Amino acid sequence: MIASDERFEDVIFSDETTLQLHDNKTGAYRRKESAAPTNCRPKHTLKVHVWGGISKRGATQVLIFDGIMDAAFFVPEILEATLKPFIDSVYPDGHRFQQDNDPKHTSKLAKNFMQENNINWWKWPSESPDINPIEMVWNQLKRNVSKRNPTTKEQLCQYIEEFWLTEMTPAHCAKYIDHIYKVAPVVVSVGGKATADIPGRLFKESSSGMSMQYFHDKLCAPQLRQKLTVMMGDR
Template sequence: MSEQMRLMRSKELPKELRDRIVARHRSGQGYKRISAALKVPKSTVASIILKWKKFGTTRTLPRPGRLAKLSNRGRRALVREVKKNPKITVAELQRCSKEMGESSTKSPITAALHQSGLYGRVARRKPLLSARHMKACIEFAKKHMKDSQTMRNKILWSDETKIELFGVNSKRYVWRKPGTAHHLPNTIPTVKHGGGSIMLWGCFSAAGTGRLVAIEGKMNAAKYRDILEENLFQSAQDLRLGRRFTFQQDNDPKHTAKITKEWLRNNSVTVLDWPSQSPDLNPIEHLWRDLKMAVHQRSPSNLTELERIPKSRCEKLVASFPRRLMAVLAPKGASTQY
């Protein structure tokens, strides 16, 4: 192929040359002869003649081009809408853009928001906080910000959680051949009547994890008191906290019930005054996450197979408490990244 033909393939032909191709075609010359005479690829000759037959012209026709961009004014308006309502949908933004006389297609809108550092993400689930809850969190953070690390190391953190032993509520993907969906390695075991999950009560300190108790049946204040009776002081002893430790629990009704308060008072247990709706402050939430990840990796069938969290991890979680307090103060008591 000649250099001229290579150039013709890479860029559009001049209109004068296109007109000559059509003129020769009208005079009865074939594609091959025109190609050889004008040194234009035969495919290009055919394309130009086809276009002339269809549209009656050899001029360059207008092309769709790129999607229209939003103006700076339109972009700023959409950013204001998103900041006012982060949960606004793309369809609603399209309507807003259309009302302003701007492009209302999805791509320019999302591109404009990305340019402003805004991206669509799944909303995190956080406790519903009232003004009273946020005020209590701020007061709690200010009160304990200056506590010494020694004092924090004497706290026994506690909570309950539900763990799916067989991954009932989670999706798992497997590599398999067609027709092998029911082969044992390609399935996830399940148990009837909710047997695939277990409710646990646990506690830990900077020294490590305490007792981990499986809760049988429905949890109530009496059962919670019995759990404390059988496990609280033994956990403190195992972790060498001594008698002068501080017990942390949230404000679940079972924890604040009369019989629970009486037991704690009769046994001279110092309880950390905990603000409501504040799981962000409790480092045990991260311990539960570690435990659930270990469970899902191993799929244990009973409590004795559960992984034990290393002491170093417990130390780091307790050491994070000051940062959690600062994180609460920054948004004035609102939810944090923890």
């Protein structure tokens, strides 16, 4: 469980996601009398995988890669080459590293490296991925890249890197992380079910400078609990 007074000041939240060209719905023009095409999507969708971490002191470097990530890739490319330099530089006074329980994260190779290099893996509640603030980052990244409509892999990678460089400032990272104060009480209240954008719609005020206890207490109000029930039922 996450303590109600948790501030996440020393936590590095991490995750992976996938971005691809042709993520938007594609259309095709046809004569009125002709049959609609059965498939307008390209046969081979070009995609890249992305790993990143955020903290209240800023973001790690973003790593863009092809293919499947396994432990043999995860340890040297992410833990050693990307995460550890960030920890050494930004968190010399101590840290907690959050990641999910994916097999590549929990492999013997990964565990041994983290132990040997003093990477403090913070076990994270598995009830709902909604609590991880980097999920909001991925949503924003995908919207940002989609609006720019990349047509080549080079453009796709360029737009990802530009977003990360300009948007993932310490202030923006802190804003994403503080959103947990809204999300966690809602997730607990609905038994770990996915909540999507419901916490943001339920609580209109900013979460910056607040606490989980504040939003938990608000959620105790019968009127707000009823509103949450309706929102969950409308999905």
